[in-house]
Amino acid sequence: MLRDQKKEVQALQDTIYVLGGKWRLPIINSICNGNHRFREIERSIPGITTRMLSRELKLMEINDILRRTLDPDAPGQVRYESTEYCFSFGPVIAEMIRWGTAHRKRVISQRKKEGI
Secondary structure, X not given: OOOXXXXXXXXXXXXXXXXXXXXXXXXXXXXXXXXXXXXXHHHHOOOOOHHHHHHHHHHHHHOOOEEEEEOOOOOOXXXXXXXXXXXXXXXXXXXXXXXXXXXXXXXXXXXXXXXX
C-alpha cells in the first residue's frame, strides 16, 4: 500500500511547528521534570536568555502547550504547568531522548566537523 507522502510531510511540518526551535523541547522537559517557576526553568536550561525564555513561554501558552497560573503557595508568583496537549508529546520526546542518547557520539563528532 502506498503511503500518502504529502500527508506525511504535512504531519511532520505540523509537529515541527509546535515543537520546533532550539528551546521548546528543553522548556517542556524542564517543566515535566518539576521546574515550574520562571527562574527554575531558566536555571535548568543552559544558554537560554531571560528574554528568550519569556518569549517562548508566552508562545507556548498561546498554543496551549503550557498553562500559566498564579501560585497559591507563593502570592504574586507564577507557575507554568504542562497541559494535556503537551503531555501528548511525551512518547515523541521520550523517543527523541532515546535516539539522542544512542547517537550522541556521532552527533558531537559531526558538530565538531561543522565547527558548531
